[in-house]
Amino acid sequence: xxxxxxxxxxxxxxxxxxxxxxxxxxxxxxxxxxxxxxxxxxxxxxxxxxxxxxxxxxxxxxxxxxxxxxxxxxxxxxxxxxxxxxxxxxxxxxxxxxxxxxxxxxxxxxxxxxxxxxxxxxxxxxxxxxxxxxxxxxxxxxxxxxxxxxxxxxxxxxxxxxxxxxxxxxxxxxxxxxxxxxxxxxxxxxxxxxxxxxx
Amino acid sequence: xxxxxxxxxxxxxxxxxxxxxxxxxxxxxxxxxxxxxxxxxxxxxxxxxxxxxxxxxxxxxxxxxxxxxxxxxxxxxxxxxxxxxxxxxxxxxxxxxxxxxxxxxxxxxxxxxxxxxxxxxxxxxxxxxxxxxxxxxxxxxxxxxxxxxxxxxxxxxxxxxxxxxxxxxxxxxxxxxxxxxxxxxxxxxxxxxxxxxxxxxxxxxxxxxxxxxxxxxxx
Numbered sequence: 001x002x003x004x005x006x007x008x009x010x011x012x013x014x015x016x017x018x019x020x021x022x023x024x025x026x027x028x029x030x031x032x033x034x035x036x037x038x039x040x041x042x043x044x045x046x047x048x049x050x051x052x053x054x055x056x057x058x059x060x061x062x063x064x065x066x067x068x069x070x071x072x073x074x075x076x077x078x079x080x081x082x083x084x085x086x087x088x089x090x091x092x093x094x095x096x097x098x099x100x101x102x103x104x105x106x107x108x109x110x111x112x113x114x115x116x117x118x119x120x121x122x123x124x125x126x127x128x129x130x131x132x133x134x135x136x137x138x139x140x141x142x143x144x145x146x147x148x149x150x151x152x153x154x155x156x157x158x159x160x161x162x163x164x165x166x167x168x169x170x171x172x173x174x175x176x177x178x179x180x181x182x183x184x185x186x187x188x189x190x191x192x193x194x195x196x197x198x199x
Numbered sequence: 200x201x202x203x204x205x206x207x208x209x210x211x212x213x214x215x216x217x218x219x220x221x222x223x224x225x226x227x228x229x230x231x232x233x234x235x236x237x238x239x240x241x242x243x244x245x246x247x248x249x250x251x252x253x254x255x256x257x258x259x260x261x262x263x264x265x266x267x268x269x270x271x272x273x274x275x276x277x278x279x280x281x282x283x284x285x286x287x288x289x290x291x292x293x294x295x296x297x298x299x300x301x302x303x304x305x306x307x308x309x310x311x312x313x314x315x316x317x318x319x320x321x322x323x324x325x326x327x328x329x330x331x332x333x334x335x336x337x338x339x340x341x342x343x344x345x346x347x348x349x350x351x352x353x354x355x356x357x358x359x360x361x362x363x364x365x366x367x368x369x370x371x372x373x374x375x376x377x378x379x380x381x382x383x384x385x386x387x388x389x390x391x392x393x394x395x396x397x398x399x400x401x402x403x404x405x406x407x408x409x410x411x412x413x414x415x416x417x418x
Binding site: 058060061062063064065068069078079080081082083084089091092093094095145146147 | 378
């Protein structure tokens with residue numbers, strides 16, 4: 001009987017402790033800072049639009065993958081999900097061509113998955129790109145619900161990496177003006193084209 | 200206080216585990232999936248024979264026909280083909296649905312008189328995503344004439360299928376908007392369907408002869 005009473009006391013104390021702890025944790029959480037701004041060094045936007053977006057939308061942006069609102073890396077395109085905030089929400093999946101605003105949103109989604117990691121990658125001029133989650137997942141270096149979607153020797157991966165390795169800041173972290181940046185190499189352009197055309 | 204023997208207690212414990220296990224196998228414990236299934240609503244016996252291959256055209260088949268249930272059979276791909284974008288009644292029977300996988304495998308399946316087709320895992324054991332799909336309807340499938348296998352209409356998906364087994368999950372019935380291209384269709388307008396004078400089955404199910412294999416699979 002004594003053992004049973006001690007057990008009861010222990011259970012009650014544990015529950016009380018857990019409850020107090022939960023209240024303490026929630027009370028310590030600060031309110032979101034709406035003025036907070038994260039500065040991100042982003043890869044070259046024009047190269048993305050000209051060469052990379054078509055591949056990523058085709059490979060990853062179908063309605064059953066990243067072309068849906070539940071994805072952190074959300075992709076808009078003609079063949080998939082449409083940006084409802086433009087053209088009075090009249091864009092229909094499968095109909096009108098992909099719009100510039102959608103390409104901009106795709107670019108922002110790509111760089112925003114891990115803004116700090118993207119900044120680090122750009123600061124080291126694209127060296128070791130597989131640190132990025134957006135590459136680690138399709139390479140299956142991390143769990144990816146869609147399975148392996150890229151391999152290091154396929155043109156799609158090479159297309160994305162070639163784009164990420166265009167320097168946007170110099171060795172001292174000073175931004176390189178758009179007009180002075182390198183262009184994607186002919187091989188890089190070819191890889192993007194091959195990857196986009198692949199059925 | 201009455202004392203139970205060790206044997207009796209073990210028996211009770213075993214019984215408890217068995218009850219919980221049977222609950223787990225018969226009930227769907229995933230609330231999202233369960234809500235999806237419940238939202239489909241009941242069968243409509245006036246439209247199709249319930250729980251047959253003809254039932255629920257246009258609905259997301261693999262929601263029930265999956266390992267999570269509640270249907271007995273598991274589909275790796277299934278859907279319904281319509282002639283036009285809006286008319287629910289005009290569905291394509293005996294359409295050839297050709298599926299191409301990334302490893303160059305191809306398989307072809309034929310829709311039934313309600314436009315439904317389904318691929319069981321044993322019918323396409325090495326199926327891998329992403330898939331490319333085309334749908335074709337010929338004049339008179341399986342007919343002996345030289346023009347019987349001539350195409351009336353062929354359509355290809357402009358994108359691939361990444362991993363979804365239900366066509367109806369993206370091609371949502373009655374919804375053509377920013378998130379869904381609408382029902383799978385052979386023509387983009389109902390006027391085109393009218394002009395083409397497409398063949399429609401005499402009710403469904405019916406006794407009319409029908410093919411169950413695509414031309415490339417016939418012996």
